[in-house]
Amino acid sequence: MNIGIFTDTYFPQVSGVATSIQTLKNDLERKGHSVYIFTTTDPNVSKTTIEPNIFRLGSVPFISFTDRRIAIRGMFHAVDLAKELKLDVIHTQTEFSLGLIGKFVAKQLKIPFVHTYHTMYEDYLHYVLNGKLLKPYHVKQMTRMFVKNASGVVAPSKQVKSTLDRYKIDAPISIIPTGVDLSEYTKPVDTSKVRASLGLSDDTPVILMLSRIALEKKIDHMLRSMPELLKYNPKIMLVIVGDGPDMDELVQMSVDLGITDNVIFTGEVEHDKISPYYHMANIFVSSSDTESQGLTYIEAIASGLKIVVRSAPYTDQLLTDPSVGVTFNQDDQLVPKIIAYLDHPKSFDDRDARQRILYNISSDNFGNSVLNFYHTAQEYFVREKLSNSSIDPEEYSND
Secondary structure, X not given: OEEEEEOOOOOOOOOHHHHHHHHHHHHHHHOOOEEEEEEEOOOOOOOOOOOOOEEEEOEEEEOOXXXXXXXXXXXXXXXHHHHXXXXXXXXXXOOOHHHHHHHHHHHHHOOOEEEEXXXXXXXXXXXXXXXXXXXXXXXXXXXXXXXXXXXXXXEOOHHHHHHHHHOOOOOOEEEOOOOEOOHXXXXXXXXXXXXXXXXXXXXOOEEEEEOOOOHHHXXXXXXXXXXXXXXXXXXXXEEEEEOOOOHHHHHHHHHHOOOHHHEEEEEOOOHHHOHHHHHHOOEEEEXXXXXXXXXXXXXXXXXXXXXXXXXXXXXXXXXXOOOOEEEEOOHHHHHHHHHHHHHOOXXXXXXXXXXXXXXXXXXXXXXXXXXXXXXXXXHHHHHHHOOOOOOXXXXXXXX
């Protein structure tokens, strides 16, 4: 199968979406399929760089998210490329520029397009004029408009599907959690080098947070919990990996709380260098309540870390055994749950429970599920989209 993935976000940009796409691409290619990425230009990628099967369209920084980009040209060029590549299906991963181009290409080639709904936009409205311009109703209308004529929508979690059901999306929806290439996180890692680079000894208790440094990630909740944790053990270190628009504010908060000696902001770390950070930590924590798929949670689990994350439909479904992790509802529950794992690191080890979850989140399972959904989308496309047209459905059903 020839698959075209259209996305505004791809490496070297660091994001869960970029990681998800690369994981899918690698697994589908391992299974013998051809995958082509249509994405934006990036200032960190030279125009002379050769990137096999990756096509970059001219772009500019996105308003309010200047570390993300939107394409401003290349629609007809993308159509020509897609025809030359004989694409069988389009898989859009954004509702913006490349997503719209992907829809246009699918229409021109008369092939199905599938969409993955990654972002719960209702949680991000505060970025646009402090939430005074766009309302949840507008998100609903935008989403319905974008997925109109889609032959399938991938929801990474039950939470996302519930939202799409509330929006009354007509296209078939399948819950397919994003997978992880487990080999990246299960292979041996020399953690002493990472700890040494951070000025940490081998026996220092380390709590890891890894995310975009932004308001909606609620990193401030963990910072406010640190003084209580330090009463329990003054040697605990909180390592925060990532970058984002609210970095200065959170650094200042750590100063105001008097915890700067116990908090390390590493800044952005390239994704292929992330694994040692997971392995050197004792526990992974997230206070965010906006995660639709929690890719960092999955990476932490694959690395063998126990995780403590905020309760949500997605995390409650994922964390069914304390051998893997637990959730919390209120901030006052966070510290006791962290201490329980630090005090009893070996008390919650159930290898079978972890292995079951690891298979469910594996890239192999992810790729198989997406492939099956592509076939379902093709059947839907033939049945629903071509039934009243002059195109012979048999031409497509026999492909």
